[in-house]
Every structure is written in C-alpha cells, then in structure tokens.
Amino acid sequence: xxxxxxxxxxxxxxxxxxxxxxxxxxxxxxxxxxxxxxxxxxxxxxxxxxxxxxxxxxxxxxxxxxxxxxxxxxxxxxxxxxxxxxxxxxxxxxxxxxxxxxxxxxxxxxxxxxxxxxxxxxxxxxxxxxxxxxxxxxxxxxxxxxxxxxxxxxxxxxxxxxxxxxxxxxxxxxxxxxxxxxxxxxxxxxxxxxxxxxxxxxxxxxxxxxxxxxxxxxxxxxxxxxxxxxxxxxxxxxxxxxxxxxxxxxxxxxxxxxxxxxxxxxxxxxxxxxxxxxxxxxxxxxxxxxxxxxxxxxxxxxxxxxxxxxxxxx
Numbered sequence: 001x002x003x004x005x006x007x008x009x010x011x012x013x014x015x016x017x018x019x020x021x022x023x024x025x026x027x028x029x030x031x032x033x034x035x036x037x038x039x040x041x042x043x044x045x046x047x048x049x050x051x052x053x054x055x056x057x058x059x060x061x062x063x064x065x066x067x068x069x070x071x072x073x074x075x076x077x078x079x080x081x082x083x084x085x086x087x088x089x090x091x092x093x094x095x096x097x098x099x100x101x102x103x104x105x106x107x108x109x110x111x112x113x114x115x116x117x118x119x120x121x122x123x124x125x126x127x128x129x130x131x132x133x134x135x136x137x138x139x140x141x142x143x144x145x146x147x148x149x150x151x152x153x154x155x156x157x158x159x160x161x162x163x164x165x166x167x168x169x170x171x172x173x174x175x176x177x178x179x180x181x182x183x184x185x186x187x188x189x190x191x192x193x194x195x196x197x198x199x200x201x202x203x204x205x206x207x208x209x210x211x212x213x214x215x216x217x218x219x220x221x222x223x224x225x226x227x228x229x230x231x232x233x234x235x236x237x238x239x240x241x242x243x244x245x246x247x248x249x250x251x252x253x254x255x256x257x258x259x260x261x262x263x264x265x266x267x268x269x270x271x272x273x274x275x276x277x278x279x280x281x282x283x284x285x286x287x288x289x290x291x292x293x294x295x296x297x298x299x300x301x302x303x304x305x306x307x308x309x310x311x312x313x314x
Contacts, residue, residue: 009120017113024106031103038096045089049082056082145244149253152235156257159231163224180224181261185296188217188265192298205299207271214268229269229279232258236282251286260293267292271305280306287312 165175165183175183189202191213196205218225232254239250258266267289270280283289283306290312294303303311 017110021110024110027106028103031099031106035096035099035103038092038099042089042092042096045085045092049085049089052085053082142244145242149235149238149250152231152238153254153257156231156235159228163228165221178259178262181259181265184217184221184225184265185261187220188214188268189298191216202298203300207299207302207305210268210298210302211272214272218269218272218274225265225269226274229266229274232266233275233279233282236279236286236288240282240285248286251288255286255288255290260296263289263292264296267297267302271302284310 161177163177163180164173165180166172167174192202192205192210195209195213196202235254236251239247239254244250266283269275270283287309289306289310292311294300297303
C-alpha cells in the first residue's frame, strides 16, 4: 500500500473518530447522570435502613421496659424491613457498577480507535522510510553504475591510445591512437577494391565481398582490433544488463567516444562473424549509428543491413 492510500485511510479514520468521539462523549455524559442518580438512591436506601434500624432499637428499648417486648420480634422486624431496604440498595449498587463498566467499555472503544489510527500513522512513517531507503538504494546503484561505466570509458581510451601501426617488416611507427582507424579504413577500401577487382567504383559492392575484405583487414591486426572491439562491446553490454533508467543517455555518451572512422569499422565488424550475433542487436537497440557518416560506407546499399533503429529511425 502506497503513501497516498495510507493518507486517505488516515483521513477517513480521523473523521470516523471525530464522529464516534462525539457519540461516545454524549453516551458517557448520560451514563454519568444515571450513575450519580442511582448512587444517590443507593445511599438514600442505605441511610433509610440505618434510620429505621436506630428508630427500631430505640422503640425496642422503650417498649421493653413496659411490655417485655421480645428481642426476636425486633430481629424479625429488622430482617424484614431494613434487610429489604438494604437489599434494594445493593441492587441499585450493582446497576451502578454495570453502568460504570459500560462507560469504561465506551472509553476503551475510543482508545482502540485511536490505537488503530496510531498504527496507520506508524505504517505511513514506515512507508516513508521505505521510500527513502529505496531512493538511497537507487542512488547508490546509480553511483556504482556510473563509477564502473566511466572506468570502462577510461579503459577504452587507454586501449585506443595504446594502438600503434608499424611499417611492415620494421619497427617504424606510422600511426598511433585514434589515427590508426583512418589507416584501417584506407586499407579496408583497398582490400574491397581488390576483392571486387575494381579500381574506383565501390557503390554496388555486394556485402559478402565487403565482409571478405574486412576479414582480411581484421586478420592483419587481430590483436589490437579484437581487444578494441571486446572493450566497446562490453561497455554497451554493461549498460544493457544494468537496472538503471535512461540507458540511452549512457549509450549516447559511449557513442560520442567514437570517431567517424571508428564507426565505419564498427559498422562492418558487426556484420562480420565477430559481432553479428551479440553486438549487432545492441547497435540496433540503442541507435549507435545515429550520427554515422554514411558517405564513408563502402556502399550506400549496406545501410539496409541494419534495422532502421540503428540509425535512430523508428
């Protein structure tokens, strides 16, 4: 039960208590009047019995001097008259006790209603604490996610910065870091031309030939490229498997780390056997190619290899 429902219940219970309290106060006041009345009658009968007893004894003492008035007659008189009066007083006293008990039950009923209201307030307080704890847990979960996410981004940049391409057969470095992807791209186009046995026109290149050319590129620098693609894949997978909201906000941050040439190489890597099963669905789910420079593609026809979602089109 949420806080709104509890607040509604508390409001309704408070209204019921107000109404019932007026009724109980009225009933208790009436019972007070009855108790006072019957208590007064009780004491009246008690004093009446005492007075009758005293007068009877005086009469017995005075009468006994003259006529030898028997004591047993006095006892019979007192038992019949005074005993009856006090018995009636006792009956009234029992009724007064009954009224007092009824009054106590009414007060207990009101106390019970207040106790139930207090329980509802306690539940409301606990619900608020539970909600605060939930918010704290969500905040901690969000912080934990972001710490890991940005550590992965930092790791990704360190991997990119560590890339270096050397001239074949020498130790001469021809490119480092992100600039390596422009070299990869140029080699890729060259291999595609060779695969198609063409020198210039790649616009109608079948995707199969393009993937064969990419496979050759990948085999040449497998150690660097495999490490790179595993890292970027795990970043998107980490976001996808997390329980946070606004996942696309973080995939957009990750996407922003990719240069135009990186996106093109990633485009064909996810059509290659390396990424077609696991990585390609994430590309389409989070619109990773929303800002891709399609003019760099080997062929514009290759855009149809991905679902429109991959480009941010519903």
